[in-house]
Amino acid sequence: MIAPFPEIESYLRLTEKEATHIEIENQRFPQQVIVEADSSFCRFFPYQILSGNMKEALTKPDCIALSEEKAMQYFGKFDCIGRELSVVYGDKVEMKKVSAIYKFYAQSALRIDSVSYTHLRAHETKAN
Numbered sequence: 001m002i003a004p005f006p007e008i009e010s011y012l013r014l015t016e017k018e019a020t021h022i023e024i025e026n027q028r029f030p031q032q033v034i035v036e037a038d039s040s041f042c043r044f045f046p047y048q049i050l051s052g053n054m055k056e057a058l059t060k061p062d063c064i065a066l067s068e069e070k071a072m073q074y075f076g077k078f079d080c081i082g083r084e085l086s087v088v089y090g091d092k093v094e095m096k097k098v099s100a101i102y103k104f105y106a107q108s109a110l111r112i113d114s115v116s117y118t119h120l121r122a123h124e125t126k127a128n
Helices: 054-059 068-075
Strands: 014-024 027-037 048-052 063-067 084-089 092-103 114-117
Touching (some): 014 068, 068 092
Antiparallel strands (some): 014 084
């Protein structure tokens, strides 16, 4: 994607997916937005990593990174690395393991609460 444009140093694709709900140990959290992003996410949004491995969340389909606010909402604590949750999209369920917890900077205008690996690969494009 960058090759024909040498002035472009990097790029980032984000896709918002609205889950019907998130389920954790029989507790449901309705209508949650999961952002799927390229592995370059941290170059564009350098949130402070509180624990875990953000790269894992952006490169492994079964991992997810949560903001500290979402970690508290879902698990009641920040120490939830390795915990699992189910992301439900209608009749499709994706199991995810928490691999990182991050914190927004005070000046952050874009607050993404959950970020995960994107299923789109660099060579794929969507038809309009």
